[in-house]
Amino acid sequence: MYRTLNLRCIQRVLRPGRLYTTPASSTVKVLGTDYLTDSYTNITPTILSKLPLQLHRQPAHPLGTLRTLIESHFPSFSHLSSLSPIVTPYQNFDSLSFPADHPGRSVTDSYYINKDVMLRTHTSAHEVETFAKGETKWLLTADVYRRDEIDGSHYPVFHQMEGAKIFEAAPYAMREVEEDNERLSAHLKQSNIVIEDIPHLTPANPSQPSHNPQHSEAVALNLKLHLNSLLLELFGDAAGATKEDPLKVRWIEAYFPFTSPSYEVEVFFRGKWLEILGCGVVLQGTLDRANVPNKLGWAFGLGLERIAMILYSIPDIRLFWSSDKRFLSQFTPGRISTFKPYSKYPPCHKDVSFWLPSRPDGEAKMHDNDFCDLVRDVAGDLVEDVKVIDRFTHPKTKRDSLCYRINYRSMDRSLSNAEVNDIQDQVVSHLKDRFGVEIR
Ligand code: PHE
Numbered sequence: 001m002y003r004t005l006n007l008r009c010i011q012r013v014l015r016p017g018r019l020y021t022t023p024a025s026s027t028v029k030v031l032g033t034d035y036l037t038d039s040y041t042n043i044t045p046t047i048l049s050k051l052p053l054q055l056h057r058q059p060a061h062p063l064g065t066l067r068t069l070i071e072s073h074f075p076s077f078s079h080l081s082s083l084s085p086i087v088t089p090y091q092n093f094d095s096l097s098f099p100a101d102h103p104g105r106s107v108t109d110s111y112y113i114n115k116d117v118m119l120r121t122h123t124s125a126h127e128v129e130t131f132a133k134g135e136t137k138w139l140l141t142a143d144v145y146r147r148d149e150i151d152g153s154h155y156p157v158f159h160q161m162e163g164a165k166i167f168e169a170a171p172y173a174m175r176e177v178e179e180d181n182e183r184l185s186a187h188l189k190q191s192n193i194v195i196e197d198i199p200h201l202t203p204a205n206p207s208q209p210s211h212n213p214q215h216s217e218a219v220a221l222n223l224k225l226h227l228n229s230l231l232l233e234l235f236g237d238a239a240g241a242t243k244e245d246p247l248k249v250r251w252i253e254a255y256f257p258f259t260s261p262s263y264e265v266e267v268f269f270r271g272k273w274l275e276i277l278g279c280g281v282v283l284q285g286t287l288d289r290a291n292v293p294n295k296l297g298w299a300f301g302l303g304l305e306r307i308a309m310i311l312y313s314i315p316d317i318r319l320f321w322s323s324d325k326r327f328l329s330q331f332t333p334g335r336i337s338t339f340k341p342y343s344k345y346p347p348c349h350k351d352v353s354f355w356l357p358s359r360p361d362g363e364a365k366m367h368d369n370d371f372c373d374l375v376r377d378v379a380g381d382l383v384e385d386v387k388v389i390d391r392f393t394h395p396k397t398k399r400d401s402l403c404y405r406i407n408y409r410s411m412d413r414s415l416s417n418a419e420v421n422d423i424q425d426q427v428v429s430h431l432k433d434r435f436g437v438e439i440r
Contacts, residue, residue: 030086030113040112043119046376047111047145050157051119055320056141057081059333062308063159063320067141068334070161070302073230077163078138080130085143086113087120095128096258097285108367111145111156119145123162123301124258127282130164131290136297137165141304147369150376151385153274155317159304165226166282166297167219177218184225192242193235195228196250198263205253205261210284215296219281220261223298224251227265227279234307235267258283259299269310277302312339316411318381324412345414347384350424353403354437365400366435374434375406378426384409401440 027034028041031051058064071079093105103109104121111119120126123142130138140162148154167173200220201207207216235247248268256262259280266273279300287295305317314320319327319339326342356365368388375383383406390403406427408420431437 028113031084033086035113035117038114040107040115042107042147042373043111043113044373044377046373046380047119047156050143050321051085053321054082054143056143056159056304060328060331061320062312062314062331062336063304065331065334065336066304066308066311067159067161069234069336070230071139073233074137074139074163074226076137077165078135079141080126080138081141083126083140083142085119085145086117087125088116089118091129092118092120092122092125095286095289096124097283098257102257108369109147111147121146123160124299126162127164127258127286127299128290131166131287131292131295135164136167136295139163147373149368149386150372150383152316152318153306153309155305155321156373156376158317160301161304162299162301163226164282164297164299165222166287166292166295169215169294169296174215174218177215177222181218181222181225184222184229188225188229188232192237193232193247193249195231196248197224198251198253200224201261202253205255205263208260208281208284211281211296216261216281219296219298220263223279223281223300224263226298227277227300231265231267234311254278254280256280258286267306267310274306274310275303276306311336314339315341316384318384319411321381322411326412345410345412347407347409348415348417348420349405349407350420351389351403351405352424352428352431353390353401353440354431355440356400356402357436357438358397358399366402366437370435371404371431374430375427378430379406379408379423382408382410382415382423 026037028037028043030043030048055061055063056067059068067081071077089105093102098104110121113119120142122144123140126140126142130140142160143157144160145157148156167177200217201213207213231249235249250266250273252264252266254262254264256278259282262278262280264275265277265279266275277300279298282297282299284293287293305320308314308320309317322328330339331337359365372386375386385407387405388402389405391401393400406424408415408423428439432439
């Protein structure tokens with residue numbers, strides 16, 4: 001599942017974070033600045049090491065190329081791509097009208113430097129400040145950070161591109177929207193791609209109280225036309241798409257705290273629907289906070305890795321972080337090419353089963369994302385995926401038992417059994433130290 005910040009995900013309780021710094025140190029250096037740590041601090045060494053890399057700004061890197069291709073599709077927009085990933089919870093959540101109990105705020109879902117500073121979880125964190133600067137049409141590309149499971153399409157750092165366009169609110173500029181809509185509709189010719197659409201407004205996906213529904217509808221149409229034309233350009237000649245077997249794209253209704261109406265776009269790829277973007281009509285509250293209350297417009301946020309994996313046929317999200325020449329030397333700036341796998345090395349899985357220490361009711365337990373961060377810190381990109389294969393609570397003692405299966409595989413070489421055993425031993429010993437578990 002693409003990690004959208006909508007409310008359909010399972011509610012999780014807010015719990016204090018776990019210190020990843022040594023208890024003796026009370027500060028952590030992030031991009032050259034020292035920050036005090038507190039009970040929220042959960043940023044890990046692995047994550048810290050990614051902050052300076054800025055893959056989306058490397059010209060020949062697939063993510064860099066995809067950024068420039070999308071930017072050239074919106075030539076009249078401002079192109080921003082160097083904003084710091086360090087933001088406040090206000091920027092990331094409150095400025096976008098997230099409710100106080102939204103699960104995305106929890107330390108199990110987001111990386112906090114301390115309670116007042118975090119790593120952005122989405123590029124929407126910069127909407128208010130960008131509108132406040134007077135930008136009316138802009139694209140913003142950045143690295144974003146979310147705590148999550150480990151598998152071939154999830155990585156705790158990924159890249160998003162936010163796009164937005166705002167118009168003078170009625171009555172002045174609806175003509176501008178309508179003209180833009182006519183121009184875009186004329187240009188949209190179907191090629192080897194089928195786009196399934198849905199109504200712009202429904203009772204469950206309404207226009208906002210302060211908006212005239214007709215204007216909201218025209219703006220939503222403008223958003224869809226811009227994105228369909230981008231999707232056609234990106235996927236129109238996607239490898240493998242033919243008249244008989246066209247690429248399929250669908251619009252679905254969505255919910256985001258900062259847009260209404262809201263939509264998601266999914267692409268059918270290798271037998272699965274993949275969410276690649278979320279979007280909608282910008283919430284009036286966002287524009288009010290940015291001091292541009294008399295505007296009306298749309299915003300979208302798309303995941304660059306998902307799109308790059310489809311366009312370049314890159315099978316595993318870890319490859320984007322590879323410094324192996326056999327990966328990097330395949331790409332030229334500005335050109336999409338099919339990735340040629342240099343080899344698939346054998347996987348090797350190891351299981352670990354343990355009892356969690358019993359805790360008073362309501363006290364934080366180990367979350368699956370805590371386990372995944374621990375494994376990443378020990379094994380780096382040698383871990384391919386992590387699954388819970390057994391979970392139960394002892395009926396008498398009420399202790400929780402867990403069994404995780406860790407699948408190790410290098411993308412660059414064969415791993416020896418001794419090496420994997422060594423990594424697994426370290427995982428187990430960290431697990432005992434940090435979480436006080438009892439191995440079964
Ligand atoms: N920020 C949302 C996400 O990460 C995507 C989005 C952007 C949705 C802009 C609506 C408008 O899931």
